[in-house]
Amino acid sequence: MTRPQTLADRREYLEAGLRDLACGGCDAHVLVKKGSPHQTSVQWTGRAVRQCAEFAARVALGEATPLVDTCTTLRDTIEQAARDGRLTIHEPAHEPPPGEP
Numbered sequence: 001m002t003r004p005q006t007l008a009d010r011r012e013y014l015e016a017g018l019r020d021l022a023c024g025g026c027d028a029h030v031l032v033k034k035g036s037p038h039q040t041s042v043q044w045t046g047r048a049v050r051q052c053a054e055f056a057a058r059v060a061l062g063e064a065t066p067l068v069d070t071c072t073t074l075r076d077t078i079e080q081a082a083r084d085g086r087l088t089i090h091e092p093a094h095e096p097p098p099g100e101p
Contacts, residue, residue: 017090018043021081025073026053032078034089040078 018031018041028048033041049055054071081087 019087021078021087023048023052023071023074024077024080025071026051028052028074030074032081032087034082034087036089042074042078 017033017035019033020029021032022029028051030045030048031043035041049065052071052074054073055065055068058068059065078087
């Protein structure tokens with residue numbers, strides 16, 4: 001059995017702070033979290049991968065999508081969102097485990 005705090009920690013690590021962001025080039029929607037000024041997590045959906053023009057161009061050249069490390073247009077969109085305050089650094093919640101002060 002998994003402790004409730006362990007499940008809460010897992011949710012915090014994997015899901016907390018994720019924000020929907022549309023690519024400025026193709027309008028593909030991904031989930032993005034800034035963990036620090038230099039760390040960004042991006043969760044792609046199958047739909048976003050299919051909609052991304054840069055991914056499509058690279059697949060047409062024979063590259064497999066799991067090997068495409070980034071979309072430069074999306075990266076630029078993320079950087080702009082961080083600069084203009086639409087995407088902020090996520091500060092994780094630090095709550096004591098149940099039963100501890």
